[in-house]
Amino acid sequence: MDGVLIDSERHWNSLDSLFLEDVVNDWEAFDQSRLVGRSLGDIYELLAEEYGISISKDEYLREYNRVARRIYGEKASLMPNVQQTLHEIDALGVAQCLASSSSREWIGYALERFPLGEFFDHIVSADDVGGRGKPDPAIYEYTCKTMACTKDATIVIEDSEPGVKAAQGAGLTVIGYSHKDNTQSLESAEFHVSDLLEIPEIVSGAGNTRH
Secondary structure, X not given: OEOOOEEOXXXXXXXXXXXXXXXXXXXXXXXXXXXXXXXXXXXXXXXXXXXXXXXXXXXXXXXXXXXXXXXXXXHOEEOXXXXXXXXXXXXXXXXXXXXXXOOHHHHHHHHHHOOOHHHOOEEEOHHHHOOOOOOOOHHHHHHXXXXXXXXXXXXXXXXXXXXXXXXXXXXXXXXXXXXXXOOOOOOOOOEEEOOHHHHHHHXXXXXXXXX
């Protein structure tokens, strides 16, 4: 979702810093890029283990939920060409799933604001796999089971290194989406695009049984 469908990463970067600077103990060593693609629970564990954090997990979850509501409800926008791309993939007869490390509640905030829900046959969040986010392959393994699709007939679109690792860990083919605000390494992805409108052609060339 973030960085592929919704232009939210840059807002996370700015609001994250305002919130986390006050609660991360070793702020000078903190590397914000390590948070991209991870679930909320995984991020808390990372912060606690490697940088130290001064608030409880419950406090952290409440604050992050407040930030998420503001980002998805007020600040974020759609990535360029999202709706046309989803429409073209749909026209190919290809089933589509939104699979995100975000919570189902956060996905709900985004879909309340942006009319994308009609394109997706299924929606999968980290909540569906016990909070395990990328690079754990659990989300993509669960997605394949939910959609009843074979792994060789499935293509994942990712903009983060943890996301690419998660998809490939599940045995899936990956399209790496790079854009001007994306500093993640996507070299290991099987395909690379800089415009979402390149994706339908890849999907069509790969065969119309893909998901």
